[in-house]
Amino acid sequence: xxxxxxxxxxxxxxxxxxxxxxxxxxxxxxxxxxxxxxxxxxxxxxxxxxxxxxxxxxxxxxxxxxxxxxxxxxxxxxxxxxxxxxxxxxxxxxxxxxxxxxxxxxxxxxxxxxxxxxxxxxxxxxxxxxxxxxxxxxxxxxxxxxxxxxxxxxxxxxxxxxxxxxxxxxxxxxxxxxxxxxxxxxxxxxxxxxxxx
Ligand SMILES: C[S@@+](CC[C@H](N)C(=O)[O-])C[C@H]1O[C@@H](n2cnc3c(N)ncnc32)[C@H](O)[C@@H]1O
Numbered sequence: 001x002x003x004x005x006x007x008x009x010x011x012x013x014x015x016x017x018x019x020x021x022x023x024x025x026x027x028x029x030x031x032x033x034x035x036x037x038x039x040x041x042x043x044x045x046x047x048x049x050x051x052x053x054x055x056x057x058x059x060x061x062x063x064x065x066x067x068x069x070x071x072x073x074x075x076x077x078x079x080x081x082x083x084x085x086x087x088x089x090x091x092x093x094x095x096x097x098x099x100x101x102x103x104x105x106x107x108x109x110x111x112x113x114x115x116x117x118x119x120x121x122x123x124x125x126x127x128x129x130x131x132x133x134x135x136x137x138x139x140x141x142x143x144x145x146x147x148x149x150x151x152x153x154x155x156x157x158x159x160x161x162x163x164x165x166x167x168x169x170x171x172x173x174x175x176x177x178x179x180x181x182x183x184x185x186x187x188x189x190x191x192x193x194x195x196x197x
Contacts, residue, residue: 009117009153015074019053025184026113026154027053031060033180034191035110038141039064045107048133050097051114055081062088067104071095098129106133111142113185116154123157123165131169134196140170141193143178145185156188170194 004023006014018024035057044066049057052070058081061068070085072078073096082089093100097114115126130140147156157165166172174193181189 010119010122012074015072015117016076019074019076019080024053026117026182028056028112028182029054031056032112032143032178034176034178035060035112035142038191038193039066045139046102046104047108047110048100048102048106049110049112050100051117052081052092053077053113054084055092056084057110057112058091059085059088061110062091069093069102071097071100073097098125102133105135106138108139108141109134111140111144113143113145113154116145116152116156118153118155120155120157123161127165127169130166131196136196138196139193140166140196141174142191143185143189144192145189147188154184166194169197171197 004017006017008014039061047061047066047068049055049068049070052058052072055070058068058070068091070081070092072081075094078092078094081092085092109130115123118126134140144162145154145156146158148158149156172192173195176191178189178191
């Protein structure tokens with residue numbers, strides 16, 4: 001790991017280098033259970049998966065008839081995501097989360113290992129963009145990583161800071177332990193659903 005050239009996780013080149021070298025310790029290798037449970041209990045939603053990486057969730061949701069789009073600003077991640085998405089590859093798009101615009105109003109943004117991929121200084125921008133992309137009643141749902149290690153990624157958050165980021169625009173409607181975490185997140189992530197106010 002010490003010999004990686006790219007050190008700025010705010011740059012696509014950082015993620016390209018890691019995908020190209022198959023160094024992806026955040027990758028769950030499939031669709032996590034809480035998302036499966038959430039989808040089973042929900043009507044299809046117009047969904048965005050920002051920073052999708054391998055985008056396992058895209059094929060899962062699209063296969064259930066959901067209008068889902070996965071975006072990533074790393075060309076290597078997009079190539080990997082398209083391979084994993086199979087018949088739904090066209091729904092994996094190279095785009096920057098802060099620039100991308102939806103064709104139809106979003107009903108759900110799915111979060112996994114995206115906020116924690118960002119330097120902490122960028123978190124207010126992420127939260128503002130979530131709020132901008134979601135109309136009142138729409139949902140932000142996924143996995144939030146709680147940790148205080150100064151170095152990352154992943155950059156963990158604490159509850160007060162997460163609430164500070166979201167409470168002006170969202171209310172938390174679900175907050176649950178996660179049973180199938182991969183080692184890098186084990187014991188430190190929770191499944192949460194936030195509704196846009
Ligand atoms: C830690 S990986 C997580 C990938 C995937 N969500 C997962 O759970 O496996 C973070 C991903 O976010 C992407 N990313 C970071 N900043 C981004 C941005 N501004 N716009 C789009 N993608 C971004 C990276 O390229 C990388 O693929």
